[in-house]
Amino acid sequence: MSKAPELDLCTINVPVNANLLFKYWDEECVIYNNLSGETHLLEHYGAELLSSINEQPKTYQTLLKKLTTDFDGSPQAKIAGHLENILTHFQELNLIEMKACD
Amino acid sequence: MHKSLSQISLVQFLKNPERASKTFSADDWELLIRQSRRTNLLSRIAFLIAERNLFDHIPQSLHFHLEGANTIAYSNLRSVRWEVLKIYEALNQVNLPVVLLKGAAYVMDNKDAANGRLFSDVDIMVKKAQLIDAEKALVKHGWISTKIDAYDQKYYREWMHELPPMRNLKRQSELDVHHTIIPPTAALKPKIEKIWDHVEPIPDYPGMFVLSPIDMILHSATHLFHEGDFSHGLRDLVDLDSLFKEHSEKDNSFWQTLTIRAQEMDLSRPLFYGLRYCKKILGTQIPETCYKQVSAVGAPPRFHLYAMDKMLLKAMTPTYINQSLPFAGFANFILFVRSHYLRMPLKLLIPHLIRKSLKGE
Amino acid sequence: MKISDLPTKKLAYQLKDQGIIINIGPYCINLSSTLATVAVNLKTHYGTYNLATKEDITDFYINVDAPSLSRRWLRPQAVFSFDGHIPFKPLPQPQAFAMFEWGLNWVVANNAHNHLIIHSAVLEKNGKALIFPGSPGSGKSTLCAGLVTQGWRLLSDEMALLSLKTGLLTPIPRPISLKNQSIEIIKSIPGNFFVGESVHDTAKGTVAHMSAPQNSVERSHELAKPSAVIFPKYRNGAETDLSPLSKGRTFLALADNSFNYHVLGETAFSALTTMIDQCKCYNFTYQDLDSAYETMDRLIDA
Numbered sequence: 001m002s003k004a005p006e007l008d009l010c011t012i013n014v015p016v017n018a019n020l021l022f023k024y025w026d027e028e029c030v031i032y033n034n035l036s037g038e039t040h041l042l043e044h045y046g047a048e049l050l051s052s053i054n055e056q057p058k059t060y061q062t063l064l065k066k067l068t069t070d071f072d073g074s075p076q077a078k079i080a081g082h083l084e085n086i087l088t089h090f091q092e093l094n095l096i097e098m099k100a101c102d
Numbered sequence: 103m104h105k106s107l108s109q110i111s112l113v114q115f116l117k118n119p120e121r122a123s124k125t126f127s128a129d130d131w132e133l134l135i136r137q138s139r140r141t142n143l144l145s146r147i148a149f150l151i152a153e154r155n156l157f158d159h160i161p162q163s164l165h166f167h168l169e170g171a172n173t174i175a176y177s178n179l180r181s182v183r184w185e186v187l188k189i190y191e192a193l194n195q196v197n198l199p200v201v202l203l204k205g206a207a208y209v210m211d212n213k214d215a216a217n218g219r220l221f222s223d224v225d226i227m228v229k230k231a232q233l234i235d236a237e238k239a240l241v242k243h244g245w246i247s248t249k250i251d252a253y254d255q256k257y258y259r260e261w262m263h264e265l266p267p268m269r270n271l272k273r274q275s276e277l278d279v280h281h282t283i284i285p286p287t288a289a290l291k292p293k294i295e296k297i298w299d300h301v302e303p304i305p306d307y308p309g310m311f312v313l314s315p316i317d318m319i320l321h322s323a324t325h326l327f328h329e330g331d332f333s334h335g336l337r338d339l340v341d342l343d344s345l346f347k348e349h350s351e352k353d354n355s356f357w358q359t360l361t362i363r364a365q366e367m368d369l370s371r372p373l374f375y376g377l378r379y380c381k382k383i384l385g386t387q388i389p390e391t392c393y394k395q396v397s398a399v400g401a402p403p404r405f406h407l408y409a410m411d412k413m414l415l416k417a418m419t420p421t422y423i424n425q426s427l428p429f430a431g432f433a434n435f436i437l438f439v440r441s442h443y444l445r446m447p448l449k450l451l452i453p454h455l456i457r458k459s460l461k462g463e
Numbered sequence: 464m465k466i467s468d469l470p471t472k473k474l475a476y477q478l479k480d481q482g483i484i485i486n487i488g489p490y491c492i493n494l495s496s497t498l499a500t501v502a503v504n505l506k507t508h509y510g511t512y513n514l515a516t517k518e519d520i521t522d523f524y525i526n527v528d529a530p531s532l533s534r535r536w537l538r539p540q541a542v543f544s545f546d547g548h549i550p551f552k553p554l555p556q557p558q559a560f561a562m563f564e565w566g567l568n569w570v571v572a573n574n575a576h577n578h579l580i581i582h583s584a585v586l587e588k589n590g591k592a593l594i595f596p597g598s599p600g601s602g603k604s605t606l607c608a609g610l611v612t613q614g615w616r617l618l619s620d621e622m623a624l625l626s627l628k629t630g631l632l633t634p635i636p637r638p639i640s641l642k643n644q645s646i647e648i649i650k651s652i653p654g655n656f657f658v659g660e661s662v663h664d665t666a667k668g669t670v671a672h673m674s675a676p677q678n679s680v681e682r683s684h685e686l687a688k689p690s691a692v693i694f695p696k697y698r699n700g701a702e703t704d705l706s707p708l709s710k711g712r713t714f715l716a717l718a719d720n721s722f723n724y725h726v727l728g729e730t731a732f733s734a735l736t737t738m739i740d741q742c743k744c745y746n747f748t749y750q751d752l753d754s755a756y757e758t759m760d761r762l763i764d765a
Binding site for chain 1: 709710711712714715718724725728729732733736739
């Protein structure tokens with residue numbers, strides 16, 4: 001598992017052959033991962049974050065900037081912690097891969 | 103008896119799908135579906151039908167069986183690819199080279215044999231010296247040993263060529279970890295280093311390999327004629343038939359290389375059986391020279407072969423369903439005993455079989 | 464020709480000989496058995512079902528019989544086999560008919576992959592089908608049997624077959640399996656329906672089958688549009704309560720209750736999202752059946 005100091009140097013992407021299907025209902029979203037055959041229920045915000053990574057790989061910094069804008073006013077440390085939790089969670093569900101930047 | 107076997111819808115279809123399709127009645131199709139379901143070949147049949155566009159010959163009301171079987175095959179492929187990825191991640195972290203065997207290898211090597219094949223587990227091979235490290239790495243990634251019984255543990259570790267079967271706790275998938283492809287106690291002694299020398303890499307999976315095409319075939323034949331379970335006998339023969347066809351089309355010197363390699367590996371006997379029964383049962387095209395050469399080295403004594411013919415052709419027959427031959431169940435049992443005899447010295451054989459029957463397995 | 468048109472002797476003979484071929488929902492089932500209890504129960508519970516005609520092709524061959532092994536002398540037993548494959552351990556012979564029912568569920572769940580198959584009861588009224596997914600003890604079968612006594616059409620007590628082609632529910636009406644206390648609860652309801660003999664000491668306790676209404680059997684070919692998903696929960700002393708459940712959670716619970724979601728993969732994902740889009744979704748707690756009927760009537764009138 002990546003530690004925080006490495007995390008900020010990471011590129012985050014959905015596994016190469018993965019074809020994720022999203023279905024939103026109100027505050028929730030179900031996501032099907034064709035590689036694992038697993039289905040996950042995510043809250044809306046998390047699903048949109050994943051969806052943006054799905055469209056194009058993101059650096060950790062890009063995602064952090066997005067969260068900072070979206071959660072304007074929250075302390076930076078709290079936001080970083082929140083992002084790390086989300087990414088760890090996605091990684092455990094095999095929805096994303098984190099690679100060190102070249 | 104050969105005549106009876108060739109009259110079975112399933113065998114007729116496997117031999118020549120186009121010809122069978124033209125002559126099959128609705129009853130024949132119904133029977134084909136039952137026989138292939140019984141022998142775990144329904145998905146393979148469904149693949150052959152889809153590949154050759156034969157649906158028009160089949161009564162509409164039977165289509166859902168075949169479409170369903172295709173769906174199952176597709177989900178099996180997905181699961182195997184996923185398992186392989188997870189095994190790769192577990193072993194790659196500790197830099198442990200691994201060879202995929204049988205079904206998983208056919209899938210990752212894009213073999214025709216993978217089409218419509220169902221999988222009950224994944225088989226891999228690691229080097230003997232790394233067996234314990236492999237086990238540790240897998241345990242760290244969620245696999246556990248399924249045999250808790252101390253006797254079974256000892257049996258697998260000491261006398262078989264594998265760790266006790268492992269199961270992934272999260273996905274409930276089974277994994278067999280081997281360090282060779284033949285039991286160390288077997289009479290034949292192929293040298294495992296020679297197999298590692300020829301393994302071929304899988305693109306995008308550094309450190310993960312499949313056997314060379316020739317060794318893959320020899321292993322398939324060895325597996326078929328040394329393992330105890332003949333309930334998959336026909337399915338395994340279909341694998342072998344497909345591998346023969348695919349490689350002989352790609353490589354002009356295939357049959358010659360195969361013959362030589364079998365001798366080098368001391369595996370002419372199982373190859374002989376593989377050639378013989380593919381030819382006899384599925385009508386596989388095998389050059390006469392190859393068959394003769396392998397036979398000269400690998401054929402058993404005449405009386406032995408006669409008994410083997412009788413038992414094997416019987417055991418291969420889909421049991422219970424119309425057209426079946428009597429006593430196929432018994433032939434299966436005999437083959438099970440024979441197979442254990444090949445795997446172990448006799449004094450070990452007896453206690454093992456007794457333990458099995460006491461536990462009611 | 465219906466099964467009830469066959470004299471009992473002839474039915475028993477055919478079951479022993481070639482087996483009989485019954486139309487059950489979309490399937491033709493060949494059932495063979497030498498056991499008298501199978502013949503008797505078949506006549507009782509499947510009397511209104513059609514026998515297949517010459518043109519029909521059999522989908523599944525099922526046999527329920529005494530085992531051929533020595534065990535039969537100790538205590539009479541029954542074995543279920545599907546094309547010669549024996550998926551379950553033998554059960555005591557009085558459970559032979561229940562075993563046929565359970566076994567047939569297993570056969571359909573493992574082979575009908577042109578449907579997404581969800582473990583649930585399905586009932587229909589006024590063209591609206593309700594899906595009641597059920598974990599054991601949820602009171603799914605009691606509610607299902609109760610609604611059937613009130614004239615709802617039975618599509619199934621055990622499995623929703625969501626057609627992947629049409630998005631509609633395919634009926635497969637069969638006897639409703641009642642367990643323990645629910646047997647007496649249903650028997651005490653006045654009306655024109657039949658509950659068979661109780662079989663004791665099964666893995667599920669005491670079991671009795673309520674026959675599918677003739678009208679439901681005759682309408683086996685009328686597919687129905689899913690209109691609500693309701694997760695029932697029977698609780699002693701509970702007030703009747705229907706409360707909305709989020710579609711996301713409904714999705715996960717249905718996928719979890721499905722026999723072949725994992726087999727169908729993304730096809731199942733699409734079929735299920737489409738279905739849930741057009742369904743209302745609820746948790747339903749109840750004890751009193753009359754009040755439950757009212758709630759369901761109001762739901763489809765809305």
